[in-house]
Amino acid sequence: MTPVDTDKEFSVFDSMAARFDVAAQKLGVNDGLCKYLRTPNREIIVHIPVLMDNGRMEIFDGFRVQHSIARGPCKGGLRYGPNVTLDEIRGLAAEMTWKCAVVNIPFGGAKGGIICDPERLSQAELEKLTRRYTAEILDYIGPERDVPAPDMNTNEQTMAWIMDTYSMHVRHTVTASVTGKPLDLGGSLGRHSATGRGCMIVADQALKRFGRERQRTRVIVQGFGNVGSEAARLMHEAGYKIIGVADIHSGVLNTNGLDVPELLEYARVNKTLEDFPEAEPVGSQEILEQDCDVLVPAATENVITSRNAGRVKARILVEGANSPTTPPADAILFDRGVFVVPDILANAGGVTVSYFEWVQDRQGYFWPEGMVNERLKHIQVAAFNDVVRYGEKHNVHNRIAAYMLAIDRVALTLKLRGIYA
Numbered sequence: 579m580t581p582v583d584t585d586k587e588f589s590v591f592d593s594m595a596a597r598f599d600v601a602a603q604k605l606g607v608n609d610g611l612c613k614y615l616r617t618p619n620r621e622i623i624v625h626i627p628v629l630m631d632n633g634r635m636e637i638f639d640g641f642r643v644q645h646s647i648a649r650g651p652c653k654g655g656l657r658y659g660p661n662v663t664l665d666e667i668r669g670l671a672a673e674m675t676w677k678c679a680v681v682n683i684p685f686g687g688a689k690g691g692i693i694c695d696p697e698r699l700s701q702a703e704l705e706k707l708t709r710r711y712t713a714e715i716l717d718y719i720g721p722e723r724d725v726p727a728p729d730m731n732t733n734e735q736t737m738a739w740i741m742d743t744y745s746m747h748v749r750h751t752v753t754a755s756v757t758g759k760p761l762d763l764g765g766s767l768g769r770h771s772a773t774g775r776g777c778m779i780v781a782d783q784a785l786k787r788f789g790r791e792r793q794r795t796r797v798i799v800q801g802f803g804n805v806g807s808e809a810a811r812l813m814h815e816a817g818y819k820i821i822g823v824a825d826i827h828s829g830v831l832n833t834n835g836l837d838v839p840e841l842l843e844y845a846r847v848n849k850t851l852e853d854f855p856e857a858e859p860v861g862s863q864e865i866l867e868q869d870c871d872v873l874v875p876a877a878t879e880n881v882i883t884s885r886n887a888g889r890v891k892a893r894i895l896v897e898g899a900n901s902p903t904t905p906p907a908d909a910i911l912f913d914r915g916v917f918v919v920p921d922i923l924a925n926a927g928g929v930t931v932s933y934f935e936w937v938q939d940r941q942g943y944f945w946p947e948g949m950v951n952e953r954l955k956h957i958q959v960a961a962f963n964d965v966v967r968y969g970e971k972h973n974v975h976n977r978i979a980a981y982m983l984a985i986d987r988v989a990l991t992l993k994l995r996g997i998y999a
């Protein structure tokens with residue numbers, strides 16, 4: 579195997595840029611436009627003071643990177659975690675631009691993050707942190723500017739605090755200022771399960787290509803948070819055999835199929851997957867190498883790398899997480915014939931239903947869940963077909979095809995708009 583520059587392999591921005599460069603070159607995008615498309619519009623760094631429950635003051639670092647407003651307001655999640663970095667947020671912000679373009683919704687891309695350990699913060703501390711972060715970036719967000727959504731370690735409650743803080747400052751309630759809100763605050767039916775549902779929609783399309791049935795398809799899901807648990811739940815309901823699931827601490831495996839509703843209840847009550855009856859224990863990382871047909875990494879980035887890609891046994895990879903596969907791993911998977919549904923297509927269900935939520939909030943008129951799910955399916959199936967056709971036409975694998983499709987769409991809007999000087 580060729581030696582790999584590990585630092586570079588694990589930089590989310592470098593991974594994005596490497597794929598961007600290949601796709602842009604294949605499209606023949608000129609150097610100037612390439613520079614423009616690759617560079618974020620704006621990067622905001624804030625230092626957030628929080629008076630902790632014990633009376634001490636702590637300062638947390640937070641970021642919001644707005645990559646592009648070429649196709650509409652910025653859209654992107656907000657994540658909390660001890661290892662959040664500006665590099666990662668910068669890379670994920672650009673990926674949001676490409677993701678919105680792949681599913682052809684009128685948004686640009688952004689991403690936010692705060693370096694903190696949410697497991698060690700009380701609800702009161704999390705609320706103060708979220709509200710002060712919102713106040714610090716207030717001039718740069720809003721329904722026409724940049725609309726945050728949940729991501730790792732943030733949820734509906736986090737979005738409610740952001741919406742309330744924003745609304746207090748502008749002196750009226752602005753439900754469209756965030757998406758992924760609680761239903762009672764203008765959230766959309768179907769948003770909570772949208773990313774997981776999207777993973778199932780693209781998995782179904784991949785099965786169709788291989789003439790496979792759900793009932794004969796064994797699935798492993800890494801990550802049991804919003805995306806992973808909803809993907810597992812919906813795929814189990816639809817007839818797939820979920821044989822393995824893991825969170826950050828541990829995993830469980832049963833080659834006869836796990837009872838996912840029971841596992842969800844077990845995890846809710848015990849706050850762990852460990853010791854779930856009728857399953858073998860398996861490590862959170864080792865689970866990626868177990869025998870299965872469809873692998874859904876739905877936890878975090880850089881889990882499939884040059885070191886383990888050769889041991890992935892799945893034939894279909896559905897990337898629920900953002901950037902779970904590094905570029906050197908892409909090459910290994912491609913050589914081994916793994917059909918990869920890349921993140922910017924596979925997990926675009928979340929941002930698509932966020933778009934529906936934003937539309938509903940702005941209209942003040944809410945859709946039934948069946949309509950949300952139907953429209954999501956329509957958009958994601960069309961995007962899947964667009965990407966696969968693009969790949970066949972240009973003789974590239976799905977990830978580069980998805981990037982090419984996205985870059986083509988964003989570049990067209992930039993050409994039409996011109997450069998304001």
Ligand code: NAD
Pocket residue numbers: 655728729730731732773800801802803804805806824825826827862863876877878879898899900901925926928929
């Ligand atoms: P979450 O915080 O709800 O859940 C994350 C899950 O992953 C948890 O079960 C956690 O224990 C597990 N995990 C974290 N690190 C792990 C590791 N190293 N090994 C195994 N498990 C690990 O987050 P989420 O919202 O479900 O997001 C998961 C991924 O999906 C992220 O990459 C996120 O950017 C991406 N994503 C989320 C959405 C969304 O709508 N929430 C949309 C698109 C993409």
